[in-house]
Amino acid sequence: MKILVTGGAGFIGSHLVDRLMTSGHAVICIDNLYTGRKSNNAQWLDHPNFQFIEHDIINSIAIENIDQIYHLACPASPVHYQSDPIQTAKTNFLGTLHMLELAKQCRARLLLASTSEVYGDPLIHPQTEDYWGNVNCTGIRSCYDEGKRISETLAFDYHRQFGVEIRVARIFNTHGARMLENDGRVVSNFIVQALKGIPLTIYGDGSQTRSFCYVSDLVEGLMRLMNGKYIGPVNLGNPGEYTILQLAQTIQRMIDPTAALVFKPLPQDDPQRRQPDISRAKFHLGWEPTVPLEEGLSKTIAYFRDRLAN
Numbered sequence: 121m122k123i124l125v126t127g128g129a130g131f132i133g134s135h136l137v138d139r140l141m142t143s144g145h146a147v148i149c150i151d152n153l154y155t156g157r158k159s160n161n162a163q164w165l166d167h168p169n170f171q172f173i174e175h176d177i178i179n180s181i182a183i184e185n186i187d188q189i190y191h192l193a194c195p196a197s198p199v200h201y202q203s204d205p206i207q208t209a210k211t212n213f214l215g216t217l218h219m220l221e222l223a224k225q226c227r228a229r230l231l232l233a234s235t236s237e238v239y240g241d242p243l244i245h246p247q248t249e250d251y252w253g254n255v256n257c258t259g260i261r262s263c264y265d266e267g268k269r270i271s272e273t274l275a276f277d278y279h280r281q282f283g284v285e286i287r288v289a290r291i292f293n294t295h296g297a298r299m300l301e302n303d304g305r306v307v308s309n310f311i312v313q314a315l316k317g318i319p320l321t322i323y324g325d326g327s328q329t330r331s332f333c334y335v336s337d338l339v340e341g342l343m344r345l346m347n348g349k350y351i352g353p354v355n356l357g358n359p360g361e362y363t364i365l366q367l368a369q370t371i372q373r374m375i376d377p378t379a380a381l382v383f384k385p386l387p388q389d390d391p392q393r394r395q396p397d398i399s400r401a402k403f404h405l406g407w408e409p410t411v412p413l414e415e416g417l418s419k420t421i422a423y424f425r426d427r428l429a430n
């Protein structure tokens with residue numbers, strides 16, 4: 121198949137590109153390199169089945185004969201999506217619109233990488249896909265949260281109005297190699313801080329929870345969703361729930377038991393609890409994560425250890 125991956129030079133996108141290329145598909149990667157790196161696709165850049173197009177999806181693009189579109193392009197970490205919130209909103213609205221138009225023209229199937237952030241600061245726990253969410257539409261996270269919500273709306277309206285084949289994944293916190301060391305996400309921050317011997321920064325009192333999925337599990341879920349019959353939305357994440365303090369203590373133990381922990385103010389609208397209910401993914405995709413937290417963390421730690429040394 122000829123498969124387009126938007127955001128294919130980013131963290132999750134590049135692991136997906138690896139899987140698709142290894143499976144023998146022709147892959148086109150579109151990325152504006154805002155948070156992505158061409159080096160993430162280094163092993164494929166000279167491969168005849170691979171094409172890299174540097175392009176910002178807020179502008180439309182014409183490509184022919186595509187069978188599938190994995191639409192991942194969008195900065196995912198608060199530091200990056202908040203540094204230019206208008207661009208984030210445009211990426212989610214105009215970018216998704218352009219990719220859905222492309223899917224319509226090519227009769228391609230489009231998978232949207234949505235997020236657990238569509239649930240906002242959730243009032244039900246764990247989160248099921250039929251929960252409509254608790255999202256602030258005027259806060260500092262809104263460009264991303266509301267952006268992803270309008271992306272989902274566009275996808276379902278293109279499906280209902282034009283018959284475009286869509287798949288919608290709601291991705292929960294994911295970690296692994298190729299995260300940026302400066303992108304401010306909690307797993308990368310704690311690991312890089314512990315490796316550098318500086319204090320781990322816990323925002324708030326560390327009682328807020330997240331559930332962390334290793335990237336290989338996530339990519340397997342995305343591919344099953346794309347190639348199955350179920351449209352979604354479907355939660356993809358690891359249901360193991362940890363407080364941020366527990367995560368800090370785990371990384372402290374794994375890297376440097378003497379590392380200090382410091383407490384900093386909690387950012388505005390920071391969700392208090394987050395854990396996916398993955399019953400739908402289990403039932404419709406036969407999918408559930410296989411990599412436990414510490415096993416995944418040890419791989420992510422090995423990646424950053426290597427990166428910081430070079």
Ligand code: NAD
Pocket residue numbers: 126127128129130131132133150151152153154155156157175176177178191192193194195196197211215233234235236290291292293294295
């Ligand atoms: P990432 O920042 O590493 O990757 C995003 C990629 O999109 C980057 O390569 C970036 O350069 C590119 N991009 C951004 N704006 C673009 C634009 N306007 N035009 C073209 N390319 C653009 O993030 P990631 O963690 O790999 O996330 C990938 C997708 O998964 C995102 O849509 C994100 O919202 C979603 N997601 C990720 C997580 C997570 O924990 N990593 C959780 C929920 C949802």
Ligand code: UDP
Pocket residue numbers: 197198293304305306307309310321322323324328330364386387390391
């Ligand atoms: N966080 C933290 N210290 C950090 C970075 C993040 O305590 O150095 C907290 C953050 O406030 C949030 C959680 O960890 O409660 C997850 O943050 P991240 O940015 O990784 O993801 P998101 O908030 O988008 O789920």
